[in-house]
Amino acid sequence: MSRFVDRVTISVAAGDGGNGVASVHREKFKPLGGPNGGNGGRGGDVRLVVDPGVHTLLDFHYRPNARAENGKRGEGNHRNGAQGEDLVLPVPDGTVVLSTDGEVLADMVGAGTTFVAAAGGRGGLGNAALASKARRAPGFALLGEPGDQLELVLELKSVADVGLLGFPSAGKSSLISVLSAAKPKIADYPFTTLMPNLGVVTAGETVFTVADVPGLIPGASQGRGLGLDFLRHIERCAVLVHVVDCATLEPDRDPISDVDALEAELAEYTPALAAEVGGPDLASRPRIVVLNKVDVPEARELAELVRADMDERGWPVFEVSTASREGLRELSFAMAREVEAYRETLPEPEPARVVVRPTAVDDGGFTVEEDPELDDAFVVRGTKPERWVRQTDFNNSEAVGFLADRLAKLGVEDALARRGAEPGSQVTIGDMTFDWEPSTPAGMASVMGRRGEDMRLEEDDRVRAHERKQAKRDRRTSLDEFGRHVGDAEDDEEDDR
Numbered sequence: 001m002s003r004f005v006d007r008v009t010i011s012v013a014a015g016d017g018g019n020g021v022a023s024v025h026r027e028k029f030k031p032l033g034g035p036n037g038g039n040g041g042r043g044g045d046v047r048l049v050v051d052p053g054v055h056t057l058l059d060f061h062y063r064p065n066a067r068a069e070n071g072k073r074g075e076g077n078h079r080n081g082a083q084g085e086d087l088v089l090p091v092p093d094g095t096v097v098l099s100t101d102g103e104v105l106a107d108m109v110g111a112g113t114t115f116v117a118a119a120g121g122r123g124g125l126g127n128a129a130l131a132s133k134a135r136r137a138p139g140f141a142l143l144g145e146p147g148d149q150l151e152l153v154l155e156l157k158s159v160a161d162v163g164l165l166g167f168p169s170a171g172k173s174s175l176i177s178v179l180s181a182a183k184p185k186i187a188d189y190p191f192t193t194l195m196p197n198l199g200v201v202t203a204g205e206t207v208f209t210v211a212d213v214p215g216l217i218p219g220a221s222q223g224r225g226l227g228l229d230f231l232r233h234i235e236r237c238a239v240l241v242h243v244v245d246c247a248t249l250e251p252d253r254d255p256i257s258d259v260d261a262l263e264a265e266l267a268e269y270t271p272a273l274a275a276e277v278g279g280p281d282l283a284s285r286p287r288i289v290v291l292n293k294v295d296v297p298e299a300r301e302l303a304e305l306v307r308a309d310m311d312e313r314g315w316p317v318f319e320v321s322t323a324s325r326e327g328l329r330e331l332s333f334a335m336a337r338e339v340e341a342y343r344e345t346l347p348e349p350e351p352a353r354v355v356v357r358p359t360a361v362d363d364g365g366f367t368v369e370e371d372p373e374l375d376d377a378f379v380v381r382g383t384k385p386e387r388w389v390r391q392t393d394f395n396n397s398e399a400v401g402f403l404a405d406r407l408a409k410l411g412v413e414d415a416l417a418r419r420g421a422e423p424g425s426q427v428t429i430g431d432m433t434f435d436w437e438p439s440t441p442a443g444m445a446s447v448m449g450r451r452g453e454d455m456r457l458e459e460d461d462r463v464r465a466h467e468r469k470q471a472k473r474d475r476r477t478s479l480d481e482f483g484r485h486v487g488d489a490e491d492d493e494e495d496d497r
């Protein structure tokens with residue numbers, strides 16, 4: 001099996017929502033009909049799904065950018081735009097999803113577990129859906145919202161059944177290369193292995209995975225060497241195998257002190273996922289001791305000397321040589337037995353779960369604060385106001401008026417006044433900054449024409465002079481800072497779209 005990458009940063013972009021469309025029904029020899037612009041389709045999500053057939057994050061290494069399809073725009077004749085297709089990215093069991101700040105967003109365990117990494121933008125409403133009694137023929141539609149775009153870190157805490165522990169150059173990579181089809185780099189200098197390797201081993205009926213990881217040295221639990229990378233990786237190994245170099249010429253090392261030193265590191269290490277992983281901690285996981293390099297005569301002698309000590313700890317001991325391939329069969333069967341014993345203790349696989357990225361609760365509220373960077377300026381924050389701004393086509397004054405109505409209805413205007421905003425104050429919502437002109441007092445509505453009324457829709461299809469004048473006056477005088485028509489109260493609009 002090929003090299004496996006255990007940590008990768010990816011960029012995910014969900015599809016944007018399609019724009020709604022403003023359109024009016026037309027038929028030969030008939031007066032203009034009603035609005036019939038359809039809604040835009042929702043953008044596709046980017047989802048991560050645990051796929052038992054995937055064992056590595058390698059694909060993400062080669063293709064770190066993922067983008068789902070955009071929603072299609074609406075069309076006339078009440079045709080809604082198609083939804084963008086979701087993009088499903090298969091990930092290995094045991095993938096942990098983190099924000100770039102290191103916060104754990106999801107711990108993906110169990111086939112089918114799904115995580116919505118980036119949510120598609122909503123489609124904008126077409127003018128048919130925006131029509132109301134008060135606004136029978138809106139000459140505008142809402143824009144689709146952009147889909148989420150973000151960076152995520154994927155981390156594979158080893159899903160290997162067996163983890164090999166050992167000092168640098170103990171022969172871990174050599175061992176995995178003779179037990180499995182994996183072909184990791186082997187060399188006589190320390191820290192040859194920088195990335196973990198995963199091998200698939202078959203012993204009798206049992207198939208299991210073995211992780212070869214970077215060498216471990218004293219201080220690893222404090223981050224020395226590649227220690228933390230290594231330790232992070234074995235958190236999920238069911239069986240830990242000490243690979244001991246019996247042929248080392250280093251003066252201050254011998255098999256027993258090597259094993260003790262590594263056990264001390266394991267005891268020091270606090271698994272990052274302790275709470276979520278559950279199960280037995282590192283200390284209580286089964287151990288196997290491999291006394292390696294017994295093809296070297298001195299090494300064989302030393303191995304025989306230390307065997308008794310290891311036996312006393314109750315750990316199965318194997319004298320092997322990856323060079324002469326001695327003792328490997330017994331070792332692989334012993335590993336298989338421990339793995340089987342562990343698997344029997346596992347609970348029934350959990351049904352597939354859907355993990356939802358925690359998002360701020362949409363309480364429909366908003367806040368108004370003074371802008372820290374500018375004098376006489378205010379910032380409005382809130383899910384709805386910000387969404388409404390994104391949905392607005394600022395080239396269309398009717399759409400801008402609609403936005404102003406929505407904001408006023410939510411109480412944004414009152415809140416600004418209470419907070420001390422005055423005519424000419426700068427108000428920022430999302431990406432937009434406006435000059436604030438408070439609307440004239442309510443009650444004007446009765447004398448004003450209704451906004452959003454297509455004058456051509458009059459029953460007799462003839463626009464009277466006084467109506468034309470009224471409409472003109474409306475446009476000129478009743479637009480406030482948002483291009484808003486003043487005092488136009490509406491109570492039947494769809495605020496949640």
Ligand SMILES: Nc1nc2c(ncn2[C@@H]2O[C@H](COP(=O)(O)OP(=O)(O)OP(=O)(O)O)[C@@H](O)[C@H]2O)c(=O)[nH]1
Nearest residue numbers: 168169170171172173174187191192193215322323
């Ligand atoms: N004589 C002998 N040499 C061995 C044996 N196993 C491994 N070696 C040698 O030991 C050296 C280190 O082997 P590796 O398999 O790279 O060791 P490692 O534990 O993966 O080392 P790091 O990746 O640096 O932690 C190499 O030169 C191997 O050829 C063995 O059974 N007998």
Ligand SMILES: [Mg+2]
Nearest residue numbers: 172173192193
């Ligand atoms: Mg190695």
